[in-house]
Amino acid sequence: MSRIGKQPIELPSGVEVRLQGQQMHIKGPKGEISHPLPHGIAVRMEDRRLVVERTAESEKVPALYGLTRTLIQNKILGVTREFEKSLEITGVGYRAQLQGRALQLTLGFSHPVQFPLPAGIEAEVEKQTLIKIRGIDKQLVGQVAANLRALRKPEPYKGKGIKYAGERIRRKEGKTGK
Numbered sequence: 610m611s612r613i614g615k616q617p618i619e620l621p622s623g624v625e626v627r628l629q630g631q632q633m634h635i636k637g638p639k640g641e642i643s644h645p646l647p648h649g650i651a652v653r654m655e656d657r658r659l660v661v662e663r664t665a666e667s668e669k670v671p672a673l674y675g676l677t678r679t680l681i682q683n684k685i686l687g688v689t690r691e692f693e694k695s696l697e698i699t700g701v702g703y704r705a706q707l708q709g710r711a712l713q714l715t716l717g718f719s720h721p722v723q724f725p726l727p728a729g730i731e732a733e734v735e736k737q738t739l740i741k742i743r744g745i746d747k748q749l750v751g752q753v754a755a756n757l758r759a760l761r762k763p764e765p766y767k768g769k770g771i772k773y774a775g776e777r778i779r780r781k782e783g784k785t786g787k
Contacts, residue, residue, distance in 0.1 A: 614674035618659040618682050621689050626659065628652060633681065637688025640729075640745045644684050647673045652681070687745035694754035695774035696740045699763065703770075704737035712740065716761040717769070724757060739774075 620626065627634040631646045646652060649665035650673055661678040663670050686692075698705060698716075705714050712724040712732055726732055730753050733741045740757065744750045754773070763770035765781040772778060 612675075614661055614663075614678045616678065617655070618661075618678065618685060620657045620659065620685065624685055624688060626654065626685075628654075635681075635684050635688055637685070637745075639688050639691055642684050642688060642745055644681060647677060650674065650677050683747045684745075687747055691743045691745055692747045692750045694742045694750055696742070696754060696757055696771055697774050698738040698740070698771050700761075700767075700769035703761075705734050705740050706737065707732060707734045712757070714757075714760065716771070722760055724760070727753065 621637075624635065624637040627636075631648070633644045633646060633652060635642050635644065647669075649663060649667055649670035651662050651664045653660050653662065659681065661674065661681065663674055698714075700717060703714075703716055705712055707713075710726050712726065712734070714722040714724060716722055727749065729746055729749060730742060730744045733743070735741065742750055742754050742757070744753075758771045758773065761770040763772045763776075763778045765779060766783055768778050768780065
């Protein structure tokens, strides 16, 4: 049995949870988000705590038990304080600017790249080379950051491209001349 799944989830003040069948709605100061519960998993409320339980003993239920508890915990954290990923742009002439609900990126291509932001995601361009992605859904924040990084991955020779803040790029030596 999962050690993570057994732990109850404490609800912070200001967070409301509604259960409607196999759908869970979580509302907090930063926004509202819903989470579908897989078949064989149930959630019940005791005081200001959520307890995740297994209701069926099929092959997949034990694997989903701890995962479901962690996903619910992340959604509760997201509505109380947002998740954030930072990206750094390295390269001569590489820059980003925010235009409405889209990022315009100059990444060394023949044209600027327009990257529309999905609903629930906010972006902030602090400097022209630093982008911060924020949102209440941890998975969506990580996916948007990964999609941005995939536009121009950092290359190993000069390190040019988009990387996560704090990410180390393994550098290679160039050719040696005779």
